Each structure stands twice: as structure tokens, then as C-alpha cells.
Amino acid sequence: MCLEYCLNWYDSSHTVKNGKIHNGKQNFKCRDCGRQFVQDPQNKIIDQTTKTLIDKLMLEKIPLAGIARVAGVSETWLQSYVNAKYQNVPRQVNVRAKKKGRxxxxxxxxxxxxxxxxxxxxxxxxxxxxxxxxxxxxxxxxxxxxxxxxxxxxxxxxxxxxxxxxxxxxxxxxxxxxxxxxxxxxxxxxxxxxxxxxxxxxxxxxxxxxxxxxxxxxxxxxxxxxxxxxxxxxxxxxx
CATH class of the missing domain: 3.30.420.10 (Ribonuclease H-like superfamily/Ribonuclease H)
Structure with missing residues (x-):
């Protein structure tokens, strides 16, 4: 019965508003089972322009939560993106070639x-x-x-x-x-x-x-x- 209420949240008295998610959409919660959901959930595709902005923001004194707010992405997605980015950073210096001498x-x-x-x-x-x-x-x-x-x-x-x-x-x-x-x-x-x-x-x-x-x-x-x-x-x- 609770699943039916969750699936038909729009005419159910068992759901209440429960804040908003990172992109501003209304979040709802079922009073019975505690399940949280949004209307018409969609998987957001992070475009390359946003990723380029994030790459630049990572070079400034801004915490990840701040970057997520500026770029309009979730902190969960951002943490995963940052983890992959840092894992692939080369661990050796890239400098100009030098001749032997002083x-x-x-x-x-x-x-x-x-x-x-x-x-x-x-x-x-x-x-x-x-x-x-x-x-x-x-x-x-x-x-x-x-x-x-x-x-x-x-x-x-x-x-x-x-x-x-x-x-x-x-x-x-x-x-x-x-x-x-x-x-x-x-x-x-x-x-x-x-x-x-x-x-x-x-x-x-x-x-x-x-x-x-x-x-x-x-x-x-x-x-x-x-x-x-x-x-x-x-x-x-x-x-």
C-alpha cells in the first residue's frame, strides 16, 4: 500500500514536502516508509562546459560544496568526478629540458x-x-x-x-x-x-x-x- 502512495504522491496525504534538491526541484518524503523522491526525476547530463568550469574552480581556494553550488551539480557527482580527476593526475614533474651545467x-x-x-x-x-x-x-x-x-x-x-x-x-x-x-x-x-x-x-x-x-x-x-x-x-x- 505504501508503494502505491509513493507512486501516486500527487494525490496522497501520506507525503510531505521535504526541502529541495541541488537543482532547486521540490523533494518529497513518504510519512510511512521514509522514501524520498522528486516529481519527474531526470538524470542530468553534465556538459563539457560545466566540467571545464569545475576544472578551473578546483584550482582556487573553494571547497567542493562551494564548487557544487556554483556549477549547479550535486556534491555526490562532484566528489566522484574529483576522485577520478585526482587519480589520473601524473605523479611526476613536467618541466623544460635542462642541459648539464650549473x-x-x-x-x-x-x-x-x-x-x-x-x-x-x-x-x-x-x-x-x-x-x-x-x-x-x-x-x-x-x-x-x-x-x-x-x-x-x-x-x-x-x-x-x-x-x-x-x-x-x-x-x-x-x-x-x-x-x-x-x-x-x-x-x-x-x-x-x-x-x-x-x-x-x-x-x-x-x-x-x-x-x-x-x-x-x-x-x-x-x-x-x-x-x-x-x-x-x-x-x-x-x-
């Missing part, structure tokens, strides 16, 4: 977290001083393994030739070649470019803001969001 990089590590602040995920970054490209990325612990991950992420020409400037974190000394590594303080100005990029990253990626409701719940999405922005950042330098 190269200089600045390196730094930036705090972030996934799920809860006790689950710290440090973002290790290396920046080419001349081109301003991000040439190394690693997300993990703030330990020797993290420094090793950053070193392994560098293109071969940087591992062979680059002089590196870092802060005084001891992990760098354990991994980077001592003859080409210099530990310096902020007052030296030798790490100013990478520190400025850290600020840019926090300002553009909402899940990296220190006090945020947009924090990552999945490590894969956290890493994917960082790589997604870095690929965009490096590509913009070529324009």
Missing part, C-alpha cells in the same frame, strides 16, 4: 594533514631558481624518508648537477650530496622563492589552509590535489 634549487617542507591534524603529511618541494618551476614533489613524513622521496622525485639532471639550498632540517644532510648542499636561514634570502610558493600553494588549495573545513579525508585525493595545482603552475610558466 643549476640551483631551493627546497622546503610544508605541513599539512589528512583526516585529522594528528595525521601529518609533509609536502616536500624543490624549485628551480632560474625558471621558478617546481622540479620535485613528495608527500610523506618529515624524516629522512621524506628527504629521500624529494631527492628521488628530482629529474636526473638536477640530481647530477644542482646546488641546493634548504633550511637546517637534518634530513637534508643525510640525503643530499654534501658538496652541493647548503643549509641556510631565512635571513639569507636563499630560500625566498620556495617560501613564496608555499604561500601561493596555501592560498590556492583550500585543503592546505591551516584552519579549514575543506581538509582532505583521503590521502590519495590530498596528493592528487597538490599535483593537480603544481602541473597547472608549471604549465602557466610556459605561457
Amino acid at each position: 643549476l640551483t634549487i631551493e627546497c622546503d617542507e610544508m605541513w599539512s594533514f589528512v583526516g585529522k591534524k594528528d595525521n601529518k603529511q609533509w609536502i616536500w618541494l624543490a624549485l628551480d631558481v632560474e625558471t621558478r618551476e617546481i622540479v620535485g614533489v613528495y608527500v610523506g613524513e618529515r624524516s629522512r624518508d621524506g628527504a629521500r622521496g624529494l631527492w628521488d622525485a628530482l629529474p636526473a639532471v638536477y640530481r647530477q648537477c644542482a646546488v641546493s639550498y634548504t633550511d637546517f632540517w637534518s634530513a637534508y644532510n643525510q640525503v643530499f650530496p654534501s658538496k652541493r648542499h647548503h643549509s641556510v636561514g631565512k635571513e639569507s634570502g636563499k630560500t625566498s622563492y620556495i617560501e613564496r610558493f608555499n604561500c601561493t600553494l596555501r592560498q590556492r588549495v583550500s585543503r592546505l589552509v591551516r584552519k579549514t573545513l575543506s581538509f582532505s579525508k583521503k590521502l590519495e585525493n590530498h596528493i592528487g590535489a597538490i599535483w593537480y595545482f603544481i602541473h597547472h603552475y608549471n604549465a602557466a610558466l610556459l605561457v
Whole structure:
């Protein structure tokens, strides 16, 4: 009997209005079984123009709920779209070819977290001083393994030739070649470019803001969001 009422909601006293769905259509609820439904439900086709807009909004400091409102899509569909997008982001840097010779990089590590602040995920970054490209990325612990991950992420020409400037974190000394590594303080100005990029990253990626409701719940999405922005950042330098 309840199914009959649900199917004939328009002349049933067993249904009540229950807010609206993401596209503004009236939502109804059955008092007996709790089933929710809308009149004339339709599967919305998300066109490429909307997807292109979403791709751009993902590069700004906007939470997914905000993107869903702006683009007029459901949060469920958007989360699925973002998951697939981040999963397919390449996990290696795409930079201009460099000849062997004197190269200089600045390196730094930036705090972030996934799920809860006790689950710290440090973002290790290396920046080419001349081109301003991000040439190394690693997300993990703030330990020797993290420094090793950053070193392994560098293109071969940087591992062979680059002089590196870092802060005084001891992990760098354990991994980077001592003859080409210099530990310096902020007052030296030798790490100013990478520190400025850290600020840019926090300002553009909402899940990296220190006090945020947009924090990552999945490590894969956290890493994917960082790589997604870095690929965009490096590509913009070529324009």
C-alpha cells in the first residue's frame, strides 16, 4: 500500500514536502516508509562546459560544496568526478629540458594533514631558481624518508648537477650530496622563492589552509590535489 502512495504522491496525504534538491526541484518524503523522491526525476547530463568550469574552480581556494553550488551539480557527482580527476593526475614533474651545467634549487617542507591534524603529511618541494618551476614533489613524513622521496622525485639532471639550498632540517644532510648542499636561514634570502610558493600553494588549495573545513579525508585525493595545482603552475610558466 505504501508503494502505491509513493507512486501516486500527487494525490496522497501520506507525503510531505521535504526541502529541495541541488537543482532547486521540490523533494518529497513518504510519512510511512521514509522514501524520498522528486516529481519527474531526470538524470542530468553534465556538459563539457560545466566540467571545464569545475576544472578551473578546483584550482582556487573553494571547497567542493562551494564548487557544487556554483556549477549547479550535486556534491555526490562532484566528489566522484574529483576522485577520478585526482587519480589520473601524473605523479611526476613536467618541466623544460635542462642541459648539464650549473643549476640551483631551493627546497622546503610544508605541513599539512589528512583526516585529522594528528595525521601529518609533509609536502616536500624543490624549485628551480632560474625558471621558478617546481622540479620535485613528495608527500610523506618529515624524516629522512621524506628527504629521500624529494631527492628521488628530482629529474636526473638536477640530481647530477644542482646546488641546493634548504633550511637546517637534518634530513637534508643525510640525503643530499654534501658538496652541493647548503643549509641556510631565512635571513639569507636563499630560500625566498620556495617560501613564496608555499604561500601561493596555501592560498590556492583550500585543503592546505591551516584552519579549514575543506581538509582532505583521503590521502590519495590530498596528493592528487597538490599535483593537480603544481602541473597547472608549471604549465602557466610556459605561457
